[in-house]
Amino acid sequence: MTEKTDFKKTLDAYRAKRGQFRILDVPDLQYLMIDGHGDPNTSPQFVGALEALYPVAYKLKFASKTGLGRDYVVMPLEGLWWARDMDAFTAARDKSQWDWTLMIMVPDWIDANMFAAAVAQVGTKGPPTRLGEVRLETLGEGRCVQTLHLGPFDEEAAVLRELHHEFIPASGLRMAGTHHEIYLTDNRRTPPEKQRTILRQPVADA
Template identity: 65%
Template sequence: MDKVDLKRTIATYRAPRGRFEVVDVATATYLAVDGHGDPNTSADFTGAVAALYPVAYRTKFASKRDLGRDYVVPPLEGLWWADDMASFTSRRDKARWHWTLLLVLPDWIDEALVDAALQQVGAGDRPERLDDVRLETLSEGRCVQTLHVGPFDEEAEVLERMHADIAERGLRMTGRHHEIYLSDRRRTAPERQRTILRQPVRPA
């Protein structure tokens, strides 16, 4: 049985380093959990991750067993925003951040399979935030994105240049800042972490 790796088969899971690329992102369905606060210290953030992955793996195993279709659980993603976006870009006041953590699902996964996975996870060592896991369909469309290599706290300069590039192209930002974490932060030194930074846009 072939195992599908979505980060290899979906073209927009690749981005150039050092320049900003305009892409069209296809509509996709995700497992999602919302939260607020500093991801380095927030119990909500830790709990969201701890709830998402068991559901993702149960769904993957069911797909392989019941549908004969196997896939690699994809990288973690996040939507990020703040009531005052300066607290996200320049001041980096993480306590004021809102976020939605995401894991994309293959297009053959349906709601029934996810519901069954949720029930199975809940029957065991139940994650504290399991009831907050939901399906979310995201239609971002036209986006500007780049690859950032390095610590998360060094993203601010890249984001400022991205926002300037967007304006120079005659576009304006819409939707929420989107990050795709290609590296496992538990096993990767901060200076080698690879993160796609994505911003939905539309004509100004």
């Protein structure tokens, strides 16, 4: 039987504790990515992004298992989030102003040919409307600070203010990249109070 790798357990970048800000070096990782704008609760773009990402992710898992003998657990959804005025994200929570990139991490042995084949397979019958916008890209974040948030997404703001305005400056650092979230639980099936989200912020020396 092919051994199944769970990168959430093997990669340090997927470890975080509630109430603790941890500085770590995140390695370059490869993702399926798709971009969008607007409120994730109401935006058709957001729904279309999910409908395109997941079928490709599962086709790649199947291709890796059957073609390479390397099985792995499909990774959780992740997102990069930003706005022209970051107060729209951390304070006002004006979701209509948000830009985002949704992502699913895939192993480094997944190459461009495997990706193209997976997209083609997904597109053979009833293709998702945004399938052609999914891309395979490596993200290099380097030095980051992260923590675990337990609870509804709209309660992240206080944690982010502490991270951005207290911990990072007090550590002799500055924000140097895009806010990153890793959704360890499926919010469609998990009560808001039990949702577990890694909050990550790339940083550099101040």
